[in-house]
Amino acid sequence: MTDSIATSQTILVVGGGISGMTAALEAAECGKQVMLIERNATLGGRTSLLYRYFPKMCHPTCGLEINLRRLKGNRNVRVMTMTQVVSVIGSRGDYTVTLKVAPRYVNDHCTGCGDCAKAVEAEIDNPYEYGLAKTKAAYLPHAMAYPQRYVIDASIINTPDGEKALAACKVGAVDLAMQEETIVVKVGTVVWATGWKPYDAAKIQPYGYDRYANVITSLEFERLADPKGPTGGKLLRPSDGREAKNIAFIQCAGSRDENHLRHCSRICCMASLKQTQYVREAYGDAGKSTVYYIDLRTIDRLEDFYVKVQKDTTVSFVKSKVAKIVEDKDANPVLHGVDTEGYHRYATAHDLVVLAVGMEPEANGIKLPDDMLLDSSGFIEGSRDEGMFGAGAATSPLDVNRSVQSATAAALRAIKVVYKTATVEG
Amino acid sequence: MADNKFAAYICSGCGIGDKLDVGTLEKIAKKEGKIQDVKTHPFLCSAEGVQLINDDIEKEGVTHVCIAACSRRAKTEAFHFPTAVMSRANLREGVLWVIAEGEAHDEVRQEMADDYVRMACAELKKMKLPDGNPNHGGNKRILVVGGGMSGMTSALEAAEAGYEVVIVEKQAQLGGWGAKLWKRVPFKAPYADPQNTGVAELVSLVSSHPRITVYLGSHLAETAGAPGRFNIKIAQESGAVSEEAVGAIVQATGFTSYDIAKLPELGGGKANVTDQAGLEALAQSANGAAIKRADGKEIKSVVFLQCAGQRDETGAHLPYCSGHCCATSIKQAMYFKDNNPDINTVVMYQDLRVPGMGEDFYRSAQNKGVTFTKGRATGVESTGATCTVNFRDLILDEDTSVSADLVVLATGQVPSAGVDLEAWNPVVMAADNGSEDAKQKKAEMQKISILNLNYRQGPDMPQFKYGFADSHFICFPYETRRTGIYAAGPVRRPMDMLQATEDATGAALKAIQAVENASLGRAAHPRSGDLSFPTARLEGCTQCKRCTVECPFGAIDEDERRFPKFNEERCRRCGTCMGACPVRVISFENYSVDTVGAQIKSVDMPDEFSEKPRILILACENDAYPALDMAGLSRTVYSAFVRIIPVRCLGSVNTIWITDALNAGYDGVMMMGCKKGDDYQCHFVKGSELAHYRMSKIGDTLSQLGLEPERVVTHEVAITDNARVAQYINDYVAQINEIGMSPMKGFV
Amino acid sequence: MSNQNQQAVARYQNNFLKEVEDRVEDGDWVKMCMQCGVCAGSCPLGDAWEHTPQKIFMMIRAGKREEVLKSDAMWMCTSCYNCIVRCPRKLPITHIMHGLANYAHRMNLAPQRQPTRVIAKIFWDNLVKTGRVNELKFSLAMYFKDGFSQGIKNAMAMQSAGLGLMKAKRLNPFEIFGGHKCKDSSGIKKMIAKAREIEDRKKGYTPL
Known part of the structure; x- marks a missing residue:
């Protein structure tokens, strides 16, 4: 079917993270019609899984709340979650997009009461905790999820647990017969805000992410630090649940490396500096953070934050790309390498190692239209017909502020396309 | 206008009907709330439930709707009745999910729900339907100040989207800083070589665009008005003054290069020591041939010193990093290498900062033979014939030196943001008090002003750190403190050309959004779409000026009679003025001293022997209220003795509410707002800070009433503090129990 | 042989990097090093080196010709190839080390008793x-x-x-x-x- 709501005047935004939400809202608040689609069950994207933002140490959900409020109050945006793009055909001003909507098994009757989750027994790896925790197979992605509607995991369909969920719902929101749907829409332009994914740390073999329990990624560390996360905000190391007080941060874990990612991922230096402050927050002067780096890239006013952290006596810096990690008998990761300022060889044991993993374009895993232009790392430069655009971290490794700038710019580029289409048509 | 008709709808779903006596709630709404029509529905947010309400609005003429169900943050799309006034009693997240289970708590749980219904009814009675600012301007033209790369980009992008643009450029030609460059750093794959700047092409596109008007050699002599109706006076070099009407402004006034003369220790001012701008000039005059020194000598070796006068911790120079200079030096080294690979080029850095794809550019430079040395320059000597750079080699850990025919200092960007309002305001105050000195100083400051706004709060945008015209810099980078005026490019934050053009495009969108919102009489971010706006009963005004001074957005001027003059289009609807007003004459249709005051007074106050204290919580709706909601979502239990009222911002809290509450017998008042200070998280910038300031003065009131200072407390609450808010509440209830019930109860 | 050395010095004057690029096997890779130090840390015999590879590269750029060529550092390489595998810039470090050793030998500067x-x-x-x-x-x-x-x-x-x-x-x-x-x-x-x-x-x- 062709959806009558969308027309050549509609802007399709793919991806409901902070960039996609921004692009959609900025365009909608100019009076344009927008369709915002998101692959996951909730909007919010990766930033909603961060504990704090640099450099203000504020919480990502604060901005998310405002954006959600803008969204709830704006009738120009139509949101579809669990939806992916299958294909895009056509050209600037006139695209036909095929969308695939995965079954949520919960319809819009859901009030978010949580009765289904209480009834269901099966647990799955919580996809919003990077698998660090379990959740019921009927779950609300997180407290700030939008829509505020439960999801039933496909694994319990046709099981007694599925029936339990159905029986528990008093408002008829559980629909176990829901099927995948295909929807075809006409739109004038597409903004790809498909975001990024963390580089697979296991590929950096000498760091042993796949072998050592106490080597984790920077994103997992965000979940540990978050009071809403799997450890209730305690920095517990995975091997024995002991508090990790002496923590190493390894920069460029995958980035700036022709064996892995060619580009610099930009955010990781600031992210690790921010995370050293989680250690301080947890232990005060009793914590210890060591940052192993090649160059600290805290550009512009972010330098202030670097200066502040340099003054923190619990944080030290070693200019070195760590060569390898081995585990000692107490499961402490021992870092080996050479401090290149002077020549100091080290073999230092830490309680926990946090790999500042690089940003890869998520679109690497998405079938983009052939017309899209990508750079050597797979980030989106735009489309040849200049009718589709990238926004945010899909275009370059960007921090939140720059992603929002990029998404706001993308919104205007999209508006230009529909304006031109309208002027030609009208 | 038709008569007001009030209706209340109580939802018994989600367990509300199981744990609460809905019949009592109905009775309260009817008898105490004086609501004509009260209905209960088992599933109010269902299509059928919503239809019931819509039918009542359309067929029964209901104008005011009270919904007693879930939080106002839930089911917002379902409960959307644009033609009716609505209040919501939060029975689910605010009562059911946070009050301990079990019969022992039935009584207090019910009392809490009863009160929330009373409060929602009382609020509703005082609310009016906002119908937008009727005096809005409808001008949709966009003014761009500055005709450099950022300004031209903003102008062209807006024009291509169908909007008329006026550019005002100080110089006699467009192009700005970009026109002085020989080439620019690459901005797309393969990020290997310097690129043409594209400035000439952009100048020609802008100059010939039918929707763009360009004023060269001009500056703004005055900017008056507000979004949708700015009137600007453009002073030209000839002395002529033109007037234009515009709806929004993009300020893309760029930067100047940090003065190299301030860096004598690095050879600033000596022969053959130049800055990056100086090298661009040499490259432009070489026009593709070998770059020669100012003295005409062939250059065989160049040293680029990064962070010259930047990342400075001594306080003498710029503390920040300008972000672009590493890539710029790389580009400039390539000017030499691409021409003659035998020229020795050294880039001396401490951290080489080429984020993102800049890494490819770095690699390309290495491949071309540019040498990178991690070192810290300690001095530069110049004999006139040659220069020597003394430095600490940080890798080889030794003091050494390198000689070069030319030394290029990578100096930083200094924003051109006009007058610093922090410095301006005391000068104006002194001038107003008759100081001749101050009057002269004021006139001088006006000369460097960029916008020359005739706003009460000063002629330019408030500056953030280090003189940049910025505001919120994470989630909402364009939200400056002057509505409808957006900063773009290096005036906002040090940045490279690619960032600047992205930024300029984004700023153009925000300007478009501002004119569209203004033309509909609606608020801009963060309450975008809000149709309410502040009005003042001037007959009660004492001209204390607090509102004009405290408005975070400079929305309020003074008229000829020295009364506050509201410019609604500049207003962001935070209510800070309402909180500031000592005589309570400022209000919004749906948010006023009365809407909150009535809620406070509607609560049923148990007597002092009941052992049931009542604590009023005024919670910022942006962070604290969601945190309280999420406490509910995670079923975090807190005391049933609190009564929570969401406020737009703690800045909107008028102290009369506190006094009213204490007089009415409340045992304590808690305020929950956002973090203040340098890393403020207040969406209205100053609201939280102002509230704290005002509350610091409330001690007198308390002692007059004979109350303990602990009866009023303020907390900074983040949106993630769901566990902490519950803890704050429970601790405070315990503290109040210790202090004892308020002695004011008997006086009600 | 020392004649050979004098001629090289005369020819390249102070530009040792250029000399290495021209005359040392895979020497044209030296300029690509970004001083991360992972080669030094990855070397199983790292403890025995007077100068680490990354430091040798910096010394070459700094024109420390005698110091590099007289060093016994590059003679310590056992061709395990750990450094090549790890180098984020894909420098063929093992080959460069052997090339430098060979060149030092040709210039008759290599330590005689090494x-x-x-x-x-x-x-x-x-x-x-x-x-x-x-x-x-x-x-x-x-x-x-x-x-x-x-x-x-x-x-x-x-x-x-x-x-x-x-x-x-x-x-x-x-x-x-x-x-x-x-x-x-x-x-x-x-x-x-x-x-x-x-x-x-x-x-x-x-x-x-």
Whole structure:
């Protein structure tokens, strides 16, 4: 079917993270019609899984709340979650997009009461905790999820647990017969805000992410630090649940490396500096953070934050790309390498190692239209017909502020396309 | 206008009907709330439930709707009745999910729900339907100040989207800083070589665009008005003054290069020591041939010193990093290498900062033979014939030196943001008090002003750190403190050309959004779409000026009679003025001293022997209220003795509410707002800070009433503090129990 | 040989990096190093190095010609290739180390008593004589490299190993009289001479 709501005047935004939400809202608040689609069950994207933002140490959900409020109050945006793009055909001003909507098994009757989750027994790896925790197979992605509607995991369909969920719902929101749907829409332009994914740390073999329990990624560390996360905000190391007080941060874990990612991922230096402050927050002067780096890239006013952290006596810096990690008998990761300022060889044991993993374009895993232009790392430069655009971290490794700038710019580029289409048509 | 008709709808779903006596709630709404029509529905947010309400609005003429169900943050799309006034009693997240289970708590749980219904009814009675600012301007033209790369980009992008643009450029030609460059750093794959700047092409596109008007050699002599109706006076070099009407402004006034003369220790001012701008000039005059020194000598070796006068911790120079200079030096080294690979080029850095794809550019430079040395320059000597750079080699850990025919200092960007309002305001105050000195100083400051706004709060945008015209810099980078005026490019934050053009495009969108919102009489971010706006009963005004001074957005001027003059289009609807007003004459249709005051007074106050204290919580709706909601979502239990009222911002809290509450017998008042200070998280910038300031003065009131200072407390609450808010509440209830019930109860 | 060195100095003046790029195997990669230090940390013999590879690269850029070429650092490389595998800029570090060692040797600046250099020289001289390695002569040359009496001591110490090898017919005592040769040893010599000529021409050496 062709959806009558969308027309050549509609802007399709793919991806409901902070960039996609921004692009959609900025365009909608100019009076344009927008369709915002998101692959996951909730909007919010990766930033909603961060504990704090640099450099203000504020919480990502604060901005998310405002954006959600803008969204709830704006009738120009139509949101579809669990939806992916299958294909895009056509050209600037006139695209036909095929969308695939995965079954949520919960319809819009859901009030978010949580009765289904209480009834269901099966647990799955919580996809919003990077698998660090379990959740019921009927779950609300997180407290700030939008829509505020439960999801039933496909694994319990046709099981007694599925029936339990159905029986528990008093408002008829559980629909176990829901099927995948295909929807075809006409739109004038597409903004790809498909975001990024963390580089697979296991590929950096000498760091042993796949072998050592106490080597984790920077994103997992965000979940540990978050009071809403799997450890209730305690920095517990995975091997024995002991508090990790002496923590190493390894920069460029995958980035700036022709064996892995060619580009610099930009955010990781600031992210690790921010995370050293989680250690301080947890232990005060009793914590210890060591940052192993090649160059600290805290550009512009972010330098202030670097200066502040340099003054923190619990944080030290070693200019070195760590060569390898081995585990000692107490499961402490021992870092080996050479401090290149002077020549100091080290073999230092830490309680926990946090790999500042690089940003890869998520679109690497998405079938983009052939017309899209990508750079050597797979980030989106735009489309040849200049009718589709990238926004945010899909275009370059960007921090939140720059992603929002990029998404706001993308919104205007999209508006230009529909304006031109309208002027030609009208 | 038709008569007001009030209706209340109580939802018994989600367990509300199981744990609460809905019949009592109905009775309260009817008898105490004086609501004509009260209905209960088992599933109010269902299509059928919503239809019931819509039918009542359309067929029964209901104008005011009270919904007693879930939080106002839930089911917002379902409960959307644009033609009716609505209040919501939060029975689910605010009562059911946070009050301990079990019969022992039935009584207090019910009392809490009863009160929330009373409060929602009382609020509703005082609310009016906002119908937008009727005096809005409808001008949709966009003014761009500055005709450099950022300004031209903003102008062209807006024009291509169908909007008329006026550019005002100080110089006699467009192009700005970009026109002085020989080439620019690459901005797309393969990020290997310097690129043409594209400035000439952009100048020609802008100059010939039918929707763009360009004023060269001009500056703004005055900017008056507000979004949708700015009137600007453009002073030209000839002395002529033109007037234009515009709806929004993009300020893309760029930067100047940090003065190299301030860096004598690095050879600033000596022969053959130049800055990056100086090298661009040499490259432009070489026009593709070998770059020669100012003295005409062939250059065989160049040293680029990064962070010259930047990342400075001594306080003498710029503390920040300008972000672009590493890539710029790389580009400039390539000017030499691409021409003659035998020229020795050294880039001396401490951290080489080429984020993102800049890494490819770095690699390309290495491949071309540019040498990178991690070192810290300690001095530069110049004999006139040659220069020597003394430095600490940080890798080889030794003091050494390198000689070069030319030394290029990578100096930083200094924003051109006009007058610093922090410095301006005391000068104006002194001038107003008759100081001749101050009057002269004021006139001088006006000369460097960029916008020359005739706003009460000063002629330019408030500056953030280090003189940049910025505001919120994470989630909402364009939200400056002057509505409808957006900063773009290096005036906002040090940045490279690619960032600047992205930024300029984004700023153009925000300007478009501002004119569209203004033309509909609606608020801009963060309450975008809000149709309410502040009005003042001037007959009660004492001209204390607090509102004009405290408005975070400079929305309020003074008229000829020295009364506050509201410019609604500049207003962001935070209510800070309402909180500031000592005589309570400022209000919004749906948010006023009365809407909150009535809620406070509607609560049923148990007597002092009941052992049931009542604590009023005024919670910022942006962070604290969601945190309280999420406490509910995670079923975090807190005391049933609190009564929570969401406020737009703690800045909107008028102290009369506190006094009213204490007089009415409340045992304590808690305020929950956002973090203040340098890393403020207040969406209205100053609201939280102002509230704290005002509350610091409330001690007198308390002692007059004979109350303990602990009866009023303020907390900074983040949106993630769901566990902490519950803890704050429970601790405070315990503290109040210790202090004892308020002695004011008997006086009600 | 020292003549060779003087000519190189004269030719490249202070531009050691250029000299390395022109004349050292894979020397044109040196400029690509970004000083991360992962090579140094990855080297299993790292502790034994006077200068780490990444530091040697920085010394080359800084023009420390004598210090680099006289160093025994690059002679320590055992070709494990850990550094090549890890280098984020894909520098062929192992090859560069061998190239530098070779170049230092050619310039006659390499430390004379450096054991790796000594064994390499003995091995090479042994090999080019007949086109085959004469193991007996090679072993003896190694025994006696530090003088006659040390040679006897070494031989005595290794006596049982030697006898065992002989028993197992892995060592033929008659090789002392010349032993196996390649069929066309003069052809091999010509080939080696030609290879050297090509290399010298390519790297701009003065012909020997």
